[in-house]
Amino acid sequence: MKQIxxxxxxxxxxxxxxxxxxxxxxxxxxxxxxxxxxKEEVNCEWQKETVDTFKAGDPATKVAGIATTFMATxxxxxxxxxxxxxxxxxxxxxxxxxxxxxxxLERDPVQQAKLSFIEDNDMVVFRFHDHWHRHRPDGIYTGxxxxxxxxxxxxxxxxxxxxxxxxxxxxxxFIAQKFGTHTVRVVGNPDMELTYVGMVLGAAGRQxxxxxxxxxxxxxxxxxxxxxxxxxxxxxxxxxxGMEQGLIVMGHxxxxxxxxxxxxxxxxxxxxxxxxxxFISAGNPLWSPEQxx
Ligand SMILES: [Zn+2]
Numbered sequence: 001m002k003q004i005x006x007x008x009x010x011x012x013x014x015x016x017x018x019x020x021x022x023x024x025x026x027x028x029x030x031x032x033x034x035x036x037x038x039k040e041e042v043n044c045e046w047q048k049e050t051v052d053t054f055k056a057g058d059p060a061t062k063v064a065g066i067a068t069t070f071m072a073t074x075x076x077x078x079x080x081x082x083x084x085x086x087x088x089x090x091x092x093x094x095x096x097x098x099x100x101x102x103x104x105l106e107r108d109p110v111q112q113a114k115l116s117f118i119e120d121n122d123m124v125v126f127r128f129h130d131h132w133h134r135h136r137p138d139g140i141y142t143g144x145x146x147x148x149x150x151x152x153x154x155x156x157x158x159x160x161x162x163x164x165x166x167x168x169x170x171x172x173x174f175i176a177q178k179f180g181t182h183t184v185r186v187v188g189n190p191d192m193e194l195t196y197v198g199m200v201l202g203a204a205g206r207q208x209x210x211x212x213x214x215x216x217x218x219x220x221x222x223x224x225x226x227x228x229x230x231x232x233x234x235x236x237x238x239x240x241x242g243m244e245q246g247l248i249v250m251g252h253x254x255x256x257x258x259x260x261x262x263x264x265x266x267x268x269x270x271x272x273x274x275x276x277x278x279f280i281s282a283g284n285p286l287w288s289p290e291q292x293x
Contacts, residue, residue: 029275031087031124032059034066041270044134052131055094056115057124063087063275068264070257071282072125074114079280081121088125089267091132091140091260092252100127132263143262144201144255148178159199160218168192168220168246175222179254182288187235188246194219201255206230213245220246224255253284 029037031054039046055072065085069076072090080088093100095111105111118125132139141159145151153161166174169190176184198212202224209231213221226232226249235247264279271277 028062029272030060031057031063031126034063034087034271034275035059035126037271038128038267039131041266042131042135044131044136047130047134050130051093051099052127052129053100055090055100055125055127056118057122059124061086061122061124063124065276065278066264066267066271067278067280068128068260068267069280069282070253070260073282073285074117076280076282077114077117077123077125080278081123083278083280085276085278085280086121086123088123089128089260089263090125091127091129091256091263093127094125128263132259138259139263139266140201140256140259141199143259144199146262147258158215159201159212160215161197161199162195163197165193165195168194168248171197171220171222171246172248175248175250175254179250179284181251181254181284181286182291183251183284183286185249186247187232187249188220188239189244192219192244192246194246196220197222200224201259203252206234209247210234213247219244220248222248222250222255224252225249251284251286253282257281257283 063086065083066087066089067076067080067083067085068089069091071092072088072094077088080086094114095102096105102111102115137157145154150161150163153163155162167190168186168188171194172184172186176182196217196219198215198218198221200208200212200221200223204223206227209221209223209226212218213235223231226247231247232249235245238245261279264277267277
């Protein structure tokens with residue numbers, strides 16, 4: 001009896017699970033429901049205090065398509081609309097400050113026009129920052145390390161890399177070429193030889209920059225952005241004091257965007273195929289007058 005019932009129960013429970021998953025995936029999903037799937041899928045606990053919240057639009061809107069991006073810029077929003085993606089998942093803020101506090105610019109024409117565009121086109125913007133970094137392995141680093149082609153040089157799970165011997169200027173040039181930018185900035189001796197490099201993407205701040213820079217053996221760090229009077233001046237002084245170090249400031253967007261391209265792949269792995277997922281590049285907004293010479 002036991003032998004007969006067990007397989008039967010198994011079939012019933014498998015069918016039940018399949019029906020449940022199917023139900024979640026085939027009915028039209030609202031932005032709220034879709035974000036709930038993301039909350040289930042990340043392998044870290046969802047934080048009570050987080051910037052990963054809806055920033056504009058109605059979470060009850062049915063999702064026709066999803067666009068992931070580094071930054072929900074006006075250009076990205078227009079492209080998302082043109083491609084039928086009404087849910088935009090952005091890594092960084094939409095309204096020009098970390099908490100997307102809209103009050104200081106409440107009457108500002110830029111903020112107002114951006115918000116109107118989102119609302120008038122029934123779009124929804126959600127920020128996916130904290131938990132994409134907390135997910136293991138960190139979703140942003142996974143995508144960026146792939147873009148660098150540096151998986152093979154990685155040392156352990158920290159963001160340290162033993163790369164073939166190069167110089168600081170060659171490494172800066174490699175990054176400029178790789179990301180098509182004219183605004184990579186470097187501090188330190190251009191001819192400094194190095195093999196041991198740390199990555200601290202985004203705007204992680206002085207403390208995390210220096211923690212990585214002062215790890216045993218690390219010769220240079222690659223960062224997204226830095227306060228010019230903090231890490232930049234520390235590295236300048238270190239070199240003047242005979243402690244050779246290198247700092248490469250590659251730009252915040254270039255330093256993290258590949259992680260949101262990877263986010264689109266990750267979403268496709270568990271979201272119904274009925275909802276298209278696209279990555280839309282925000283790109284690096286900075287240019288240099290040098291490039292027009
Ligand atoms: Zn980030």
